Amino acid sequence: MKRETLKTRRNRLKRKKLIKNSTRIAVCVVAALGVITIGWKIGAPFLEKEGGLAKTERPVVEIQAAETEDGSGAAGIAQLAEMTKVPYQAPGWQYDNTGWWYAVSGDTYYQNGFADIDGKTYHFDGSGYISTGWTPIGGKGYYFDENGVYDETADSSMMVALTFDDGPGAHTGELLDTLKQYGAKATFFLQGVNIEQYGGDAISRMAAEGHMIGNHSYDHPDMLKLSAEDAATQFQKTDDLIAQYNNGAGAVAVRFPFGNTSRELEAIAARPCFMWDLDTLDWKKKNAQANAAAVLDNVSPGQIILMHDTYQATVEACQTIIPELINRGYELVTLDTLAAAKGVELQNGVTYYGFSDADIEAGHISDAGE
């Protein structure tokens, strides 16, 4: 009797999975055909003419104001620019070269807030495009899946950010293998001289595998002792090197050598800058077991952990650290994901210290406004 019930259930699950899979394939085929045919007929001329919502330079004419200015309330409704045509059926979803948006009617769209569509909740940014992934809205982190559907069950309480300075090095590839094996993401603050010495293969992998790429100067000087011009050159040379292996893009964040910084240097960096709140001192220990203990005995949620992938002992320690953190329920994320999940909108020229609950509560996450 029991076995039969199990068998029935298993069959039902199998059937469900089969239906789900075939539905998914059918939806994909239909969607692809739709995008190709409609996109070719109507979308392409639309894109040529306007280049999408965000690129339309005009004052936004609000038909109905968003509930709140910071986008945390119900979406507003704005009017499309004259001459702009809604590419697909309205009301309905629209797609252009920037992303997905929703036409409320033939000449209006949702913007700057939440809207329920077909029983699901979406968020539209100030330009009218849907948000995906962790997004800071009105000081709170919200998670939207790859289709932009709000997932209120997503939990950011056990995130930490592993960060690696001074690389790339001889062992960076091995570290990338370990991160990939466990589906973990990290942030790398790279040094220009080491890109020249060790090549850019690791950078291409970091970009392809979803890691965040930061700038850690060209050759690690104490930047407080440099002229503004020399400090700018330190970043520029490293950005140029990174860009060669990162589809033309430089670093999105900065960490100053030795953490030595000033307001002037932050302005020259012109990106979000990051310190750390768990220092492993791996450069001193050079011992895999001691490095692992430095993390595992001291870690707490929301922290920025400092390590150096230029040391073999650090890369070796990560083979213990990464699976053990995951085992304890931690999610290993990039710094931008950590900030967004904690509701923090990163600003250029501001230095962030860490995102633990205590620091967020105390308002001590960055030097903004200090």
Ligand SMILES: [Zn+2]
């Ligand atoms: Zn360093």
